[in-house]
Amino acid sequence: MTRTVEEINKKIANGEANIFTAEEIKNSIRNEEKLSFEDVDVVTTGTCGIMSGTAAIFHIGVTEPGAFQKAKKAYLNGVPAFPGPCPNEQLGSLDLIVYGTEHSIKNHEYGGGFLFKDILNGEEIDIEVETIDETKLDKTVTIEDFGRAQIIGTRMAFKNYTAFINPENDVVNSIFNGIPMKGSFDQFTFSGCGELNPIQNNASKTLIKEGTKILLNGAKGTVIGSGTRSSDIKPNLMLTADMLQMSGEYLGGFKTGAGPEIYDSIAIPLPILNEKVFEEIRILNKDINLPIADIHGRHLPLSETNYEKVWGNYDERPTFNFEKFNEKDNENIKKSCPTNAINENGTIDLDKCFGCGLCVHLSKNTTYTMNIGSVDFDIENKTYNVPITCRQSDIQRARKIAIKLKQLINKGEFKI
């Protein structure tokens, strides 16, 4: 049996389409409910995690036409931006490219990801411009001053990720852990939303291609094509959407052992066109391998686990235990929180929290508690058990954006 995209869009327009999130499909399989190809028209998939390939293209008016010839350098809240490619000669405005991974020259804990979130949340942004005739301009802007803002992700929504451990006795600064990673076998960090991930649900890659409509950080966007470094074994996507339509809840900065990074959230609808596609979306976390690599070398897996072992039935957010709170001890934990979600009084700002688990690890599961699990694996015939200490993907945001996409389709506001 088959159906076409046109048939599905017609059903959507008539309010007759059967739309499920990937999570609903997986739960129905686990509950041994009988869902068949006839019952499912579209499945909405989602992922959220650190996506270093994120960049934004801005056009911002900063002063009167004629005030300067051309910008040489620009900084937004201290985050370096690349002026151009259009010089906007004598126009008093800037075209800028800003990397989500760029670090502020004024605050080593602030970077592009935090900046993008601040812009979307309507915060005031300080822009410093150095012009080619050696003059300087300083201006405060808000999102209202951005004529255009577009995000391009050069490599996003990777199908396969890697977990990392440090088997040696040193400390490694890396973007693959929220803090410098201590050895030996002290911490376990991983990325990926497993069975919710878009490409993971379309192994044949027949549905997600150039022109596929998506949600990127809450805004309607498009797949441009394959991402950089994408391969048959490790596919990823190049995506784009209008940043001014995005919501700050879905993207932001994430501090790591090697400085601030950026996270994004993506949802992609999968039209269930035939039985083969329907079979593909039945993949479960237990069937998705997660290689475990040495954080020193990064590429060579030492062992492996699967996504059932890392997401399982664990908690998604920590609990703050006020009776254990000690302001002095908490200072380091607060500083280490990758998304700055811990308030002065120790409480957690759940809108900012990523559920990474670092506060739980650093407070030895007392001030902040969460069942986050541990992973057993073998290396050279020896078994190790290492606590999961940093999740660099957020299953809650992945779920939320997949549900948002389902709701938009159901309302007829998003066509496949």
Ligand code: SF4
């Ligand atoms: S789990 Fe803890 S450390 Fe991680 S983002 Fe939430 S409050 Fe911060």
